[in-house]
Amino acid sequence: MSATAFISTASKLDQFNKASSSVKVCIEPRSRSLVHLTLEPLKVAALVIAATTVVFLVARMGNLCCWPRSGQGPAPADATKLYEMGALAWVRYTERGRNLADLSETIQKVNEALEAAGMDHPQRNDILLILIFALLEQRLDQSSLERIEAYFGELEGWTDLGNDDARAIAERVAIYYQSCNQAPSDSDLDRCLSYYTKVRKYSDKPEDWANANLKIATLHQNRGQFDKAMGVIENAKSACPPGRRDLLTVMSIAKFKLHQVRWESTRSSEELEKAIIEGEAVLQIDLMVPTECVGILVSVARCILLQSESSPEVELGGRMENAIRYARQAVGLDTGDERTRVEIGFTLADALSSRRTQPNTQQLDEAIGLYRKTKEVLEGDAQLLANLANAISFRCEKGEVVEDGITVQSAVELYEEALDVSDDNKWNSRIANNIACIYLEKANATKDEADYEKARENYLKAANYLEEAAENSDHGEANDISYYRDQAEIVRETIEKLKKGSDSPGRKPTPKRKLTGRGSL
Numbered sequence: 001m002s003a004t005a006f007i008s009t010a011s012k013l014d015q016f017n018k019a020s021s022s023v024k025v026c027i028e029p030r031s032r033s034l035v036h037l038t039l040e041p042l043k044v045a046a047l048v049i050a051a052t053t054v055v056f057l058v059a060r061m062g063n064l065c066c067w068p069r070s071g072q073g074p075a076p077a078d079a080t081k082l083y084e085m086g087a088l089a090w091v092r093y094t095e096r097g098r099n100l101a102d103l104s105e106t107i108q109k110v111n112e113a114l115e116a117a118g119m120d121h122p123q124r125n126d127i128l129l130i131l132i133f134a135l136l137e138q139r140l141d142q143s144s145l146e147r148i149e150a151y152f153g154e155l156e157g158w159t160d161l162g163n164d165d166a167r168a169i170a171e172r173v174a175i176y177y178q179s180c181n182q183a184p185s186d187s188d189l190d191r192c193l194s195y196y197t198k199v200r201k202y203s204d205k206p207e208d209w210a211n212a213n214l215k216i217a218t219l220h221q222n223r224g225q226f227d228k229a230m231g232v233i234e235n236a237k238s239a240c241p242p243g244r245r246d247l248l249t250v251m252s253i254a255k256f257k258l259h260q261v262r263w264e265s266t267r268s269s270e271e272l273e274k275a276i277i278e279g280e281a282v283l284q285i286d287l288m289v290p291t292e293c294v295g296i297l298v299s300v301a302r303c304i305l306l307q308s309e310s311s312p313e314v315e316l317g318g319r320m321e322n323a324i325r326y327a328r329q330a331v332g333l334d335t336g337d338e339r340t341r342v343e344i345g346f347t348l349a350d351a352l353s354s355r356r357t358q359p360n361t362q363q364l365d366e367a368i369g370l371y372r373k374t375k376e377v378l379e380g381d382a383q384l385l386a387n388l389a390n391a392i393s394f395r396c397e398k399g400e401v402v403e404d405g406i407t408v409q410s411a412v413e414l415y416e417e418a419l420d421v422s423d424d425n426k427w428n429s430r431i432a433n434n435i436a437c438i439y440l441e442k443a444n445a446t447k448d449e450a451d452y453e454k455a456r457e458n459y460l461k462a463a464n465y466l467e468e469a470a471e472n473s474d475h476g477e478a479n480d481i482s483y484y485r486d487q488a489e490i491v492r493e494t495i496e497k498l499k500k501g502s503d504s505p506g507r508k509p510t511p512k513r514k515l516t517g518r519g520s521l
Helices: 010-020 077-095 098-114 124-136 140-155 164-178 186-201 208-223 228-237 245-266 269-285 290-310 319-332 336-350 362-376 382-398 408-422 425-446 448-469 475-501
Strands: 043-045 057-058
Touching: 010 124, 057 140, 077 098, 098 124, 124 140, 124 164, 140 164, 164 186, 164 208, 164 408, 186 208, 208 245, 228 245, 245 290, 269 290, 269 319, 269 448, 290 319, 290 336, 290 362, 319 336, 319 448, 336 362, 336 382, 362 382, 382 425, 408 425, 448 475
Parallel strands: none
Antiparallel strands: 043 057
């Protein structure tokens, strides 16, 4: 039905034009869907008709369009007139600068129209729809929110409610519940989840549907409901429309990241293994933009490095070589972001210098160079200082010609600098142990009492650090305390024998390095 079919006389059209500044409308044959409305640029419409016909109004606000969807007979004149006034105020608000006075008039007149209209009024649902969107333009209070939810609940049974309108309303309410307080209550989050579920229900576009699933999964994840979050992502991944590999990529990335979050929470080696498998599967899709691809490459490499440290019993096969390859690929996709560049260099250096790969001297020299370059940016970073010390110490063990500054003493100095800036006593205990190892290796070779004494002092430091963290210690850490104190005692005995010039056999102190990786993703 064309727009002109609603105009019965020239005089009525003239009356309307005086009231609405001659706004012109173009409307295709009537359909209940918003996508079949076409508006001339910067134009909206509100067509006034006689009391014996329906009122036809079009108002545009984002994706809002409302018009009479039913013709169940004459409407009460007062409700119809109030609705006309409210709709024209809404047109002025949405198209002429979003003046708050126009918004207030819209809400006032449409509220009055709703009060004047009965439950069976042919335009009740149109009144409710425009009122909901007008209320959503305000700063919501509890009273307004309750009205919106009640009106939306009534509209959801309306067959003419457009999915775009329904999705927009549900999303606005969901966002409100998610951000209404600095710390939303469980009740707020339940309501938020309920409305994002409605957003998914009313999403016609695959992109909107996918985004709604991600929102739902994130809500579950933030509440520690990892199984529910994973269920949402896996269901969405399996239901991706054929040919939409872009959406499959999005869901695969979400699944990879959720495995990482679950690992951070559980420290489960199984979860880390799943993260690596999913991350490597994502890298095979090859649809990511460079910035996103760099992030995944570095994250997968870090997962592999973490597995190498946290699960020494796991056979890595070629995974460490993969970690190096992923980091090098990330270097080749340099996005120009300094922070990203630092993270890539840090990751590549960690992979090149890992004792699990038995690197050659060229790889260790490259790692040391990368650490030093990163150190220029990350001054005072305890982890970087320790990793650089690890690489230098390892390089010295290999022998051969080394650059100036690559000595075991420089490694000790870097370890000590790391201790000065770290407040993690568990981690500090491992650093002190590694310092003790360096001095012990030197002393075992030279029989220097001063080096033995330094080794003993650092074993005692390692034990003390771990005892200070006793409230969070586990059985393995208790064993480490005993090991450190036992080593300190063996070294003391060795010093006493040296002083006496005794060659009698006895317990010999044996250095055993501790891994000092990040321990997190």
